[in-house]
Amino acid sequence: MGRYVSPQRQHSVQGIEIGRPWPLGAAADQGGVNFSVVAPRAEGVELLLFEHGDSACPSRTIALGPEHRSRDHWHVRLDGVGIGCRYGYRVHGETSIGSGRFNASKVLLDPCARAIDGWNVYRRNDALGHNDNVGSCLKGIVTERDSFDFEAAPRPRHHWRRTVIYELHPGGYTAAADSPAAPALKGTLPGLIATLPRLHRLGVTTIELLPVAAFDPQDAPNGRLNYWGYSPVNWFTPHQGYVAGDDPMAARRQMRELVTACHQAGIEVLVDVVFNHTCEANRLGPWLSWRGFADRLYYFQDARGRYQDVSGCGNSIAANRPHVCMLILEAMRCWAIELGVDGFRFDLGIALSRGEALQPLDRPPLFEAIEADPQLSDLKLVSEPWDCAGLYRLEDFPSRVIGCWNGKFRDTARRFWKGDQSTTWDLGQLFSGSRDLFGDAGARPGQTVNYVTCHDGFTLADLVSYSRKHNLANGEQNRDGDNHNNSWNHGVEGPCTDPAVLALRRRDVRNLLASLLLAPGVPLLLMGDEWGRSQGGNNNAWCQGNPTGWMVWDGSVQADGLQTYLQRLLKLRQRFLDLLNPSVALPEDDESGHRIWREWHGTACHQPDWAAWSHTLAWSIHHRDQGPLLWCGMNAYHRALNFEIPAGATWSRLIDTALPDGEDLSVEPQPWGDPHKATQGASQTATLEPRSLVLLANAACRG
Numbered sequence: 001m002g003r004y005v006s007p008q009r010q011h012s013v014q015g016i017e018i019g020r021p022w023p024l025g026a027a028a029d030q031g032g033v034n035f036s037v038v039a040p041r042a043e044g045v046e047l048l049l050f051e052h053g054d055s056a057c058p059s060r061t062i063a064l065g066p067e068h069r070s071r072d073h074w075h076v077r078l079d080g081v082g083i084g085c086r087y088g089y090r091v092h093g094e095t096s097i098g099s100g101r102f103n104a105s106k107v108l109l110d111p112c113a114r115a116i117d118g119w120n121v122y123r124r125n126d127a128l129g130h131n132d133n134v135g136s137c138l139k140g141i142v143t144e145r146d147s148f149d150f151e152a153a154p155r156p157r158h159h160w161r162r163t164v165i166y167e168l169h170p171g172g173y174t175a176a177a178d179s180p181a182a183p184a185l186k187g188t189l190p191g192l193i194a195t196l197p198r199l200h201r202l203g204v205t206t207i208e209l210l211p212v213a214a215f216d217p218q219d220a221p222n223g224r225l226n227y228w229g230y231s232p233v234n235w236f237t238p239h240q241g242y243v244a245g246d247d248p249m250a251a252r253r254q255m256r257e258l259v260t261a262c263h264q265a266g267i268e269v270l271v272d273v274v275f276n277h278t279c280e281a282n283r284l285g286p287w288l289s290w291r292g293f294a295d296r297l298y299y300f301q302d303a304r305g306r307y308q309d310v311s312g313c314g315n316s317i318a319a320n321r322p323h324v325c326m327l328i329l330e331a332m333r334c335w336a337i338e339l340g341v342d343g344f345r346f347d348l349g350i351a352l353s354r355g356e357a358l359q360p361l362d363r364p365p366l367f368e369a370i371e372a373d374p375q376l377s378d379l380k381l382v383s384e385p386w387d388c389a390g391l392y393r394l395e396d397f398p399s400r401v402i403g404c405w406n407g408k409f410r411d412t413a414r415r416f417w418k419g420d421q422s423t424t425w426d427l428g429q430l431f432s433g434s435r436d437l438f439g440d441a442g443a444r445p446g447q448t449v450n451y452v453t454c455h456d457g458f459t460l461a462d463l464v465s466y467s468r469k470h471n472l473a474n475g476e477q478n479r480d481g482d483n484h485n486n487s488w489n490h491g492v493e494g495p496c497t498d499p500a501v502l503a504l505r506r507r508d509v510r511n512l513l514a515s516l517l518l519a520p521g522v523p524l525l526l527m528g529d530e531w532g533r534s535q536g537g538n539n540n541a542w543c544q545g546n547p548t549g550w551m552v553w554d555g556s557v558q559a560d561g562l563q564t565y566l567q568r569l570l571k572l573r574q575r576f577l578d579l580l581n582p583s584v585a586l587p588e589d590d591e592s593g594h595r596i597w598r599e600w601h602g603t604a605c606h607q608p609d610w611a612a613w614s615h616t617l618a619w620s621i622h623h624r625d626q627g628p629l630l631w632c633g634m635n636a637y638h639r640a641l642n643f644e645i646p647a648g649a650t651w652s653r654l655i656d657t658a659l660p661d662g663e664d665l666s667v668e669p670q671p672w673g674d675p676h677k678a679t680q681g682a683s684q685t686a687t688l689e690p691r692s693l694v695l696l697a698n699a700a701c702r703g
Contacts, residue, residue, distance in 0.1 A: 015080050016062060021073035024330060025112030025236075026142040028083050033142050036075040037089060037110060038323050039293045041102075044092040045074040048107060048134075053086055053117025053248065056135040072323065084249065086117050086139040091292050097283075097305030101295040105132045106287040111327060113140030114236045114334065116214055117248045124218040127286030138233065138288070141248060148256060148340030153263035155342050155378065158205045160403075160446035160522055161581050163380070164570060165270070166204040167454055168192075168527035170212045170242045172227070172550040179553050188244040189254045193261040202530065202563070203570030206268040206380070208345055210455060212255070213271070213331075214239045216279040216288075220543050222475040227545035228455065230347060231279040231313070233288060235331035238339075252339065259340040268342040270380060271335060275319060275328050276351040276387070277311035285314060298324055300358060308358055310351050312388035319352040319366045328352075328366060333375055342380055346402070349383025350391050353398050360391055360398075367399035382449055394448075395437035406434070406521065409450040413515045414463065414486035416615075417508050417636050417691070424614040427634075428600060431619060433520045433585030442585025443521060451524040452512045456482075458539045460512065460529035463487045464505040465494060470537030473544065481540030494537060504691060506562075510657040510664060511634070511693045513566055517573045518632060518695070520581050527551050530566045531559040561661030568665045572654060576697075579621050579630060586621065595624050601633075605644045605683070620646050629701040635688035645673070645684045649698035658689035669697055 019034045027034045035047055044065070048058035068076050088109060093102035106127060109116065118138040126133040174181035174191040180198070181191030189212075199207065211229035219231040229239065238251040262269050278298075280291050283306060290298040300308040300316045307315045318324050335341045346352065353364035370376055385404040386392040397404050409430055416423040429435060430450075433442025453460045458469075467489040469481045490504045509532075516523050527533070533552045535541050541549040552559075573580055579596070586598040601618035602609035609616060615637040621630045627648040635641050645651065652669035673684045688694055 015078060017077040017079070018067055019075035019077035021070040021075050023145075024327070025110055025114065026085070026087065026140060027145065028142050032077055032079040033081050033085060034075065034077045035087070035110075036073055037112070037293055038072050038297070038327075039074055039091055039093075040072040040297060040323075041294065042074065042091045042093045043102075046090040046092075047076060047078075048088045048090065049081065050086040050088070050139050053119070053139055054121050055086070055139075056121075058088075058134070081142070083142050083144060085142040087142070088137055088139050089293070101283075101291065101305070103130065103287045103292060105130050106292055107132075107134050107137035107139075108287065108292040109138045109234060109289040110140040111234065111289050111293065112236060112330065113234055114143045114145070114338075115141035115248050115251060116234060116237050116240065117141050119240050119248075122218075124216060124286055124288075127288050128284075133287075143249065143252060145338060147337055148259065150340065153260040153340070155340075156205070156263060156266050156268050157342075157378070158268060160380070161577060161583060162574065163205050163268075163446075163522050164203060164573075165206045165208050165449065165522060165524040166199060166202075166527065167208045167210070167524060168551070169210045169228070169455070169549065170239075172545070173527055175545075175550045176547065176553055179551065185244050187242070189238065189242045189258045190244045192258055196261060196265045196267060199267060200265050202567050203574070204267065204525070206270060206342070207262065208270040208382075208524070209272060211272050211274055211347075212239055212242060213237060213273065213335075215274075217241065219279045219281075224475060224543040225545055226543065227549055228542040230274050230542070232274045232277075233279050235273070235275065235328070236334045255339045263340070268380065269340075270343040270345055270382065271341050272345045272347060273331075273335075274347045275331075276317055276346075276348040277309075277313045277315050278317065280315060282307045282309070282314035294323070297321060300354070300356075310354065310358060310387045310389035310391070311348055316351060316354070316358070320355045320361065320364060322365070325366045325369055329369055329373060329376075332370070333373075336379055337375060344379065344381055345405075346381075346383040348387045349402070350385050350393050350397070351387035351389075353393075354387075354391070358389070360393070362398050364398055367402065371399065371401050380446070395434075403446045403449055403522065405454075405524070406448040406450050408434075408437070409448070409516075409519070409521070410452055411486055413452055413512055416617075416634075417511050417515070418486060418488045419615060419636055419638070419691075420486075422612040424608075424617050425610045427515075427617055428608070428610070428619075430521075431519050432588065432598070435585060440585070445583055446522060448521040449524050450516055450519060450521040451526075452516050453526040453529055454524065455526065456540070458485055458487055458537075459526060459533050459535055460509055461505075461532040461534045462537055462539070463512075464508045465489055465534070466537040467493060468537075469539040470494075471540050473536075473538060473548065474540060474542075481538075485539060506558075507657050507691050509562065510565055511636075511691065513569060514655060514657065514693050514695070515634070517569050518580055520585065523573075525566075530563045532562055558661075564662065565665050568667065569655075572665070576630065576701075590622065590624070593624075596629075597622055599646075601644070601646075603641055603643050605646055616641060616643075618643055622646075623701075626700050627698065629698050631696045633686060633688050633694045635690065635692055638690050640687055640689050642685045642687050643694075645686055645696065647683045650700070651684070651696040652699055653694070654697050655693060655695040657694075658692040669699075672696060
């Protein structure tokens, strides 16, 4: 392909003006629309206008010449068009790897588009190679850029200490026939509104939506569909598959309606954002958006033009570069200011800290820009502290305002209750506020998000029912998904009817939930775990847009018992918030005159057993004037054990995971022990059944 020849100047043509470089994307004004894109190495840009999303060819093509260029930005203003206009771009330039790999045969989606049309005709394969894709391309839509109405629905702004996050799939949560959503709203953003009263009753303060920005459902092998959405085609637009009805212009309105309903119910909304890679795969992937405008700007590449991949998806976004950083910030402002969301969870977020040659940066430009942006200063920000190339920065994550998913909590809690050796000390560190990671002060509020299960891996029910993954339904011969799950089937792989096995599984589910909710940090729950949702042992349900990956709405007695347990557990956590999740980690001795402190025990008071073979741990919280306030014993051994209880308190039982449903965590504390011994200050003992957890409270402790 030869060099692009600039068209005859058109700035004097009626209705066409030079325009301006800011704002990016398509911005409507009173008389027209200003279009602006970044394409530093391009030799020419064409703006294509379409009658509608399914149009096979443009109704008008406007060629932009040198006068429409301001350094790296190409821009034009058109009179007589407005909100609802469908558009795309062709970008011309050198096709060699070193010059940017331009492909003018492709119609490209504006990276800053706020609405998208063309899904009915879109074909991913047509964006490969050098055939023209004009008949099957995605088109941007000119939309309003109004701000969210925070006066009508202000942010709930829950303090990190009180925050309980519930991770759910935006479509799969209500897709089942028996979900609370109306038939026409199942699997949609408006459909989620009907579930909010239940989430509020459960004790959830914050929902975290799996990727809700537009993604490519065709980005999947073997004819499958991408269900989870970690394949972004655009960072600004709510995904059309979650919109009720066929109107792509309704996506922003419906997202706002969901956020409004959540705020009015006292629930925050976090969205999972995928800024570390895109759906354009490796250098042989499709030309859909970013790569067609600025291949060497957006993606890390080596000297030979090969994409460098730390995402596991073929490419990695160069978030350290100014234009890329600006686009990500603009996308965050779109979701936070225009659509009203309360925060973000960054998928493989540490990948955004890499610089040239993929070197990790201690002061990543993107994170510094986020910290300095006043428009983003009131958001909750959470990240995965790892990427697929082995970078893992949990305790030293290079941002002071971004908290991290604590994968060490997940692994340690699972291993302890599975009965692994060398886990007691690690579990103790988690209950101390992760001092081994964050120092004597422990993790600050919001710095660590603790979890046992999430979308990526086994559900809680499967964690105690399967010792190995069962992913054949994904079509990859069971090669996909993590092989290291720290799971245990309790003697039978998968479903069973043995009462003894079921009782042990039930007990371990409650042990894991109690460990999560009693430990300092921000707890994260996975949708359906409160009802025993199973994926049949599939620990990588990314392509299971079917009942395997959907929420279950189970009204059985067993499911109701688990939901009741979790609901009461969340209330208990809030009651004892200052003791269980203090702003500063509790001191671990009383020698310095502390008012409240924590003490560690084993089966005997003040004698914790940190040995590799230990399967027991106990701790108590004490008040200088009131004596012991709480005592918790954890027995992961296969036999019942007697634990010595601190003297000087009249104890009541709050939790005993060995008891039947309804009694394992009672609404009112149950009398426990010998009151006469308590008044005499004599020591008492508690028998903990195999694989069980007990929590006691001093009757004088009001929380």
